[in-house]
Amino acid sequence: MRFKLSTFFEYFVKLLPYLKVTFTYAGLSLLFGIFFGFLFAFFKLGKSRILRGIANVYTAVFRSIPPVVLLFLVYYGIPMVAEAVTGNNMGRKDPILFVIITVTLLATASLTEIMRSAYKSVDKGQYEAGVSIGLTDIQTFCRIIFPQALLYALPSLGNLVIYLIKEGSLGFTIGLVDIFGKANTLNQNTYSNHILEIYIALAAMYWVVAIASEKLLKFAEQRVKRELGRT
Structure with a gap:
């Protein structure tokens, strides 16, 4: 069995249309995960022992x-x-729905x-400074705290995006046809x-997606x- 470069490119092109499925579950899962991640992060940082306990149990369970x-x-x-x-x-007609739910649960635990961690990295004096110049709590968070917390979070978000794309590839086990599922079908x-050629093309595609992300x-x-430099 010899490796043929022309065959590699042939299958690389055949896998390309299925990237939209991969991007769909990864993108939606990331958006939902950011929302719920913020929510549970506030639970953990809040004063309510019940909410803090719920968040701690959630992250412990779904990360394990x-x-x-x-x-x-x-x-x-x-x-x-x-x-x-x-x-x-x-029924179970659309496997992408179950993949999105699964990856969202995983993303939320990590996020x-x-x-x-990102919120705690922001100097507490930033909040006090915002309030001292007349900003409300919400304005202080949106204009001062959130942008700085986002800056701390972005490096980890890059790793998480790659993680979500790779974990979502498990969807082929329930019939999802993304780039991984299509590669299995072609094989x-x-x-x-x-x-x-097929799996090197698949690996190359994941590599390109990782670099682009x-x-x-x-x-x-x-x-x-x-x-931040302008503010």
Whole structure:
């Protein structure tokens, strides 16, 4: 079995259309994860022992469960619970929904710690300075605290994006056809005759996505720094 460069490029091109599926679950999971991550970070930093306990339990549980186990729990568990509550069988027609839920749960657990650490990295004097010049608590957070916390969080967000994309590839186990799922299908259809070209093309695609994500986050970091320099 010899590696053929032309075959590699052929399968690289065939995988390209399925990047939109990968970007869809990674992007939506990141957005939902940021929202819930902020929420649980505030729980952890707040004075309520109950909310702090809920956030601590959540992060401890979902950071310890293997992603593939969590995916199966979501894929098989949610329809069963929904049927028990509503009496209707929701089915499992769209696997991307279950992948988004799973990756969001994983992202939230990681982002809770990222946001908490980023918030604590901002000097407390910044808040006091904002209040002293007449800003409300919300204005102080939005204009002073959040941009600085975001700057601290961005390097970790870059690593998280790559992590979410890789973990989401487990969706092929429940029938999701993203770049990983398509690569498996192509390999099966060719009876593994081009297995090397297919999976090197897949690896190259993940590498390109990782580099692009890193560059994008670096650009965002520089942009935030410039904006902070103007304020």
